[in-house]
Amino acid sequence: MLDESYNPVLDVDEPAPFDLMRLPSVDAVLSWRHARTLLQIPLLLLSVVMILHGLLGPSLSPKNLATTLTWVHFRGLLVLVILIAGNFFCFACPFMLARNMMRRFFRPRLNWPRRLRNKWLAVGLFVAILFAYELFDLWSSPWWTAWLIVGYFVAVLVVDGLFKHASFCKFVCPLGQFNFVASLVSPLEVRVRDQQVCTNCATKDCIRGRREAGPDLVVIQRGCELALFQPLKAGNMDCTFCLDCVHACPHDNVGILSRLPASELMTDPMRSGIGLFSRRKDLTALVIVFTFGALLNAFGMVSPVYVVERWLARSMHASHEAPVLGVIFVFFLIVEPLVLLGLATWSTRALGGSRRPLVPLAIRYSYALAPLGFGMWLAHYGFHLFTGLLTFIPVTQSTLANLGWSFLGGPYWSLTGIPVRFVQPIELCLIGLGFAGSLLVTRRLAEDDCAEHPMRAFVPWATVCLLISLASVWLIYQPMEMRATLMMS
Ligand code: SF4
Numbered sequence: 001m002l003d004e005s006y007n008p009v010l011d012v013d014e015p016a017p018f019d020l021m022r023l024p025s026v027d028a029v030l031s032w033r034h035a036r037t038l039l040q041i042p043l044l045l046l047s048v049v050m051i052l053h054g055l056l057g058p059s060l061s062p063k064n065l066a067t068t069l070t071w072v073h074f075r076g077l078l079v080l081v082i083l084i085a086g087n088f089f090c091f092a093c094p095f096m097l098a099r100n101m102m103r104r105f106f107r108p109r110l111n112w113p114r115r116l117r118n119k120w121l122a123v124g125l126f127v128a129i130l131f132a133y134e135l136f137d138l139w140s141s142p143w144w145t146a147w148l149i150v151g152y153f154v155a156v157l158v159v160d161g162l163f164k165h166a167s168f169c170k171f172v173c174p175l176g177q178f179n180f181v182a183s184l185v186s187p188l189e190v191r192v193r194d195q196q197v198c199t200n201c202a203t204k205d206c207i208r209g210r211r212e213a214g215p216d217l218v219v220i221q222r223g224c225e226l227a228l229f230q231p232l233k234a235g236n237m238d239c240t241f242c243l244d245c246v247h248a249c250p251h252d253n254v255g256i257l258s259r260l261p262a263s264e265l266m267t268d269p270m271r272s273g274i275g276l277f278s279r280r281k282d283l284t285a286l287v288i289v290f291t292f293g294a295l296l297n298a299f300g301m302v303s304p305v306y307v308v309e310r311w312l313a314r315s316m317h318a319s320h321e322a323p324v325l326g327v328i329f330v331f332f333l334i335v336e337p338l339v340l341l342g343l344a345t346w347s348t349r350a351l352g353g354s355r356r357p358l359v360p361l362a363i364r365y366s367y368a369l370a371p372l373g374f375g376m377w378l379a380h381y382g383f384h385l386f387t388g389l390l391t392f393i394p395v396t397q398s399t400l401a402n403l404g405w406s407f408l409g410g411p412y413w414s415l416t417g418i419p420v421r422f423v424q425p426i427e428l429c430l431i432g433l434g435f436a437g438s439l440l441v442t443r444r445l446a447e448d449d450c451a452e453h454p455m456r457a458f459v460p461w462a463t464v465c466l467l468i469s470l471a472s473v474w475l476i477y478q479p480m481e482m483r484a485t486l487m488m489s
């Protein structure tokens with residue numbers, strides 16, 4: 001039986017939320033069952049072009065579509081769309097189109113292993129991709145970038161070819177996990193419009209799938225493959241915005257509704273398909289890697305990293321970059337979080353009088369770092385997008401010209417993007433936005449956790465947020481290798 005009073009985000013006194021699906025033009029497009037496929041087809045074709053150009057085109061990254069589109073445009077657009085709307089990149093995911101095509105011929109028979117039904121594998125793969133990015137200089141290698149895309153297609157087809165439901169999205173895909181954590185801060189969420197309608201609903205098609213009338217009960221519209229039961233779904237974690245639930249619900253009771261960004265981090269309801277945030281160590285690890293990985297990834301592109309690498313290589317007598325990078329990764333992703341979050345947790349208990357044990361306390365407050373981490377990813381990826389905004393034009397012109405099609409003219413290599421001096425203030429605003437979001441969430445958690453002395457619980461975590469923000473600001477003002485942006489004159 002559903003708890004009718006339960007709604008993690010909405011308050012009954014609040015005005016009705018904005019519903020994107022109620023905009024006539026949006027509704028007309030997204031209500032069409034094949035809207036997702038229509039968006040996936042061009043992205044699948046573009047992926048093929050990028051793979052071919054990466055493998056067969058120029059080896060200079062600023063002249064290659066694989067590197068330019070992947071590391072300049074795709075990443076920047078992804079975080080901006082998540083910031084202003086939601087996880088629509090998973091909606092348009094071309095890998096899922098390839099998977100769906102394969103599943104027309106091969107039906108997976110296995111269930112994803114019970115021991116792996118968590119995020120630990122995905123966290124490991126997330127770190128592995130960050131590591132490979134630095135080790136193989138992926139931003140400057142069209143060849144490696146193309147193989148990364150190929151590897152992604154192969155992984156999707158193997159995992160979802162063997163295992164049922166959306167095992168790859170939920171338990172494996174590092175990019176998807178990035179999107180899930182980032183979209184905790186998004187202003188939109190796929191959610192039921194009216195809990196009462198769900199209470200009276202007999203079929204629960206949003207999770208079971210809509211079936212054809214008749215003896216065979218053939219599923220004509222699948223329900224949520226990620227095990228998110230709409231009436232008990234809370235927030236964006238694990239939601240790919242695939243809209244299967246929207247199409248499956250016979251009562252038109254699922255929309256894309258507005259909410260206060262990051263509000264889902266302030267409460268800890270039992271979430272369908274997720275459980276309690278406060279019991280999920282794997283999700284906490286994901287948020288920590290997401291946040292400190294943002295600093296690490298930005299650190300990898302500024303000049304001081306070379307000073308640190310040279311010093312480490314000398315100290316370790318290392319002749320290969322891998323062990324040196326390994327030490328940097330251990331510092332950023334293990335030592336630094338352990339020290340900062342450990343001190344904040346201890347202070348919250350000592351000063352604020354929280355009664356939670358240390359580990360659950362650290363887990364609960366660590367979710368508040370997600371907005372700050374997202375702010376840093378936004379600043380970093382936004383930098384590459386804005387400063388290299390127009391680079392796809394000359395790269396496309398040059399690619400077509402090399403194929404003998406010069407109808408686009410050019411290539412106009414002078415087309416780059418917005419000057420750095422205009423982009424840096426935007427980066428500062430994005431970091432500031434993330435900082436403000438993390439402070440708001442921390443404040444709310446402190447009020448819930450230490451009703452008598454919320455400020456004493458708040459200050460240690462606010463200090464951690466401040467330190468991370470200052471480090472982020474320092475990073476964006478460091479001289480930079482102009483990775484994957486147009487460097488030729
Ligand atoms: S099918 Fe629709 S009405 Fe029924 S439980 Fe799911 S979202 Fe609610």
Ligand code: SF4
Pocket residue numbers: 190223224225226227228233238239240241242243244245246
């Ligand atoms: S079907 Fe599941 S993953 Fe897809 S939009 Fe609905 S809740 Fe999200």
